[in-house]
Amino acid sequence: MAAYSTNDGTLKAVLFADFFSEKLRPPCTDETFCEALVPIANVSLLQYQLEALLQAEVKECVIICREHLRETLKKFVQTLNFDMKLLFLTSSQWVVAGDALRELDSRGDLRPQSDFILIFPGAFFTVNLAGVVKEHLARRERSKSWVLTSCLGQRSISCSCDIARLENGQVIQYSNDRKDKMIISGIMTMTEYSSGVEIFSGLEDCGIDICAPEVLVEFRENFDYDNIRDFIRGKIDGGEGELLGNQIYGHILSGSADFACRITDMESYFYVCFAFIHRWSYPWTVERFPFRTTQYEYRRGPKYITSSCYLARSSYIGRCTVLGENTRIDENAVIVHSIIGDNVTIGPKCHIEDSVIWSNSVLKCNVTVVGALIADNVILNDDCVISEGCIVDSFVVVNAKTHVAQYSRIVLQRHPYRKDTIDENSLFGKMESFNLESNLFHRNETTTQDDSMHHCILWQEERRNSEADEESSIDELEETERKESESNAMDEDNREAAEVDMAPDLLSLKSSSSLSPPTTERKLIRQEIRDTFQRALEEQHPPETAVLELNALKLALDVTSSHILRVIFPLLLDKLDIQGHTQQQVTQQWILFFRHWSGVLTKFCAHSLDGMWLLKYWKEYCERLPNYRKYFSFLVQLLYDCDVLSEDCIIEWVSDEDKANAQSVFKQQLMPFVQWLQEAEETSSENEA
Structure with a gap:
């Protein structure tokens, strides 16, 4: 332009x-x-x-x-x-x-x-x-x-x-x-x-x-x-x-x-969509765009809902959600952190999360869409599952009980234009073709073109990074934490019931109300923490300011320090760079980086269990990315010097690692440092005596 x-x-x-x-x-x-x-x-x-x-x-x-x-x-x-x-x-x-x-x-x-x-x-x-x-x-x-x-x-x-x-x-x-x-090359030599x-x-x-x-x-x-x-x-x-x-x-x-x-690709498209509903583009907002013909009502969350939208009483609309004109949300449907276009029907028991659905689409009963894009005039039949990273092209019908794998693309191929303009192999990697008789995907009958000119193609992309593995690791730890919290909450409720002679029915009701939020809400909480700290990294906020922002979120979202640590530590690791640098350059950069952000880690790595999780995650990170393995012991020592990890935590982790795998390369890397810690402790004890 x-x-x-x-x-x-x-x-x-x-x-x-x-x-x-x-x-x-x-x-x-x-x-x-x-x-x-x-x-x-x-x-x-x-x-x-x-x-x-x-x-x-x-x-x-x-x-x-x-x-x-x-x-x-x-x-x-x-x-x-x-x-x-x-x-x-x-x-x-x-x-x-x-x-x-x-x-x-x-x-x-x-x-x-x-x-x-x-x-x-x-x-x-x-x-x-x-x-x-x-x-x-x-x-x-x-x-x-x-x-x-x-x-x-x-x-x-x-x-x-x-x-x-x-x-x-x-x-x-x-x-x-x-x-x-x-x-930028040669920047230090610009003496002219x-x-x-x-x-x-x-x-x-x-x-x-x-x-x-x-x-x-x-x-x-x-x-x-x-x-x-x-x-x-x-x-x-x-x-x-x-x-x-x-x-x-x-x-x-x-x-x-x-x-x-x-907007250069689908990733940046999703970013702009959700940045807009998060109100980062203020003064432009969903309900305050000057030339919008559809009027939206702003509700806390934020949520943006049109007056012509039908919501069943048992439906659940979560935070950061947009519901377009003449959209229908049926019984027991759940929509969280998603944008729903005009004239869309969401059937009973559907679950929509972190997704964008364009206009005039129909989702029938018990459809699940997570982290996906559904284009115009799409029909998803009963019990369909559209997984994370998927894109469904316009005028595609997905038949009942179809499970679309992660990062797939369902495309209604149009001849001859697509063949002349798109290199299919270079765009999406693996390619599978499904005829209309395959009972998986076919053309929406609302189209007017000839059937012989259309058929569906499914591309399935290779994963390009380890982000899903990191999320999985964090989810497992959060699930353990959630179960422990529920167990502790139940024990507390039992003690209170014994004290006041609470009726069993009332006890059950109170216990259910004290449970942790559902998975979708936990993911949104984690995303909000991630976005806040990501902005602090990108905009180079002082560590003290980042701690204040994260503490505010901690209070507002009612989460623990451990929860915040499990979000911010992976973000710090993603900023580490070893390509194109010597080992000395890498260590010097890491020392400056972690000394700068150590105050944030120390604030939220408050317990020995947090330190154990941090070591476990760093080990898993090195297993996924072999080029980082030789720096495993160096970062552990650096975090110890920065008062993030305690001496007892490191020694305990090595002991547990020895029990799990006596030949662990990470344990062997860390043993000289552990021996030094133990000798220093013995020397200190002798001096005190």
Whole structure:
């Protein structure tokens, strides 16, 4: 998307409605479906983008898309009532976004003649761009060498980058090759700059840029530029900031209203959806979006429910849930932390959790959907189970008692478009094809196309990380903790009943009311703790501030310190990096990192059982990732030095490990340190004597 002003001072826009990518397919497999129309809390991404342009006082917008999407987008924008002139620029020859920019430069009627805003596909933002444009124009008045201003968010979501800039904001290094890793090379040798150098790691490249008209000339002359980031790297790597005076300003977004990120794949799509209902994009919220036609009622939780939604008395609607217009929730259905679109029917005993369901779908009796995306016009028959990470394409019918494995994609293949545009093997790995007679999946009869042109395909992705194993380990420990808590609560109730001669029926009622929350609620609590600490890590909060935030959650959610520890320790381990570094570099980085965050761990690792769990989890982590095994003993010693682990805890863990496996490599690694601890204890006892 790009916005520009002409000589008459009118601010105009050019909007990329085409992603030039297949990462959102499925569910966007239909040639007439545009990725810019994916719904976020039942409002299309394009509508949010146009509203952001209106805030920047844009009066005219040219929508760029490939030819086959033109009619779909035209029909959609005709339904909007925006005070903005909308035009289209289309072609069937473009391969990358840079091709569209080169054609824009050749169109005299559309080419901007003054500075303009460039926002690439998938951008979701609440930033008021008028202020950013004003600052850019002020710099340009002082010096025409400022050819571009790039906006970068402080929270890395999907497009992570590292930059180095001078005190005047000029970017002198830019890299987005590896996520969440500082890879700016030679930064310590930049002695030629007289001013200080600021380094930012793990920023979100929001795809928001304010450009001078000369930028389009550069695209015309450099056909190897696929997108604006190629232009930025070319200018910086070529040293044009020093040779030709071409300077790029790095604007770091800050403030509660500066929410900005890019939807580039399904993971970032889910993030934006749930960030929106968690109100992180304030002042835009589900019930307070200016051009929303459906009115939502805000309830504590938060929950967002339309007046036309039918809720059975025995249904349960959990926190962070959106229920669209004319949606029906039948008896004993449970919906938690999910977005339900318009005209959706949720049948009796259905269980929906951490999922997004688009419009006009039907879930019949006893259907389970956990951590999945269900597209438009889908039918899930009785007793279906859609597992975590699954995506069900539009117009698919899943037959009764079908269990779809984790991270599968059920796609209604459409010929000939899909075969010509999607590399099936590279996209999803394993592929299985199911005919209509397979009794698993088939086409929804509400479609009007010919049956012979459609059949369902199931892809099943390989797991790319150990996140599920970590969750499983944590869940097992939490289940043990929950059972112990229930047992203790029952014993306490029995003691109270003996004291006051409580009736057995009343005792049973009281005991049931004191049980731990259900699994879905526990997962949501864990997710809220994870999100809070993840923000503290990404935004580099002081450890004292992180402790205050986690303590507030501890009180608000009524959880223990052990519960919080089991969430934050895996997040700290995920920040450890060993690739591309020597062993000495790794140990130095880990020492600095854990000394910084040791205060948080010490606060919530309050009991010996917590220390035992921490050692067990670190061992399991090293078993899953063999490259970390040689650092097992080092991290244990480091946590001991930081007062996170006690001497007795380490010795007890080694003793238990010896009983379980006398040949354990982790025990053997730790034995020299344990012997040193024991000798130090004996020496201390002798001195005291």
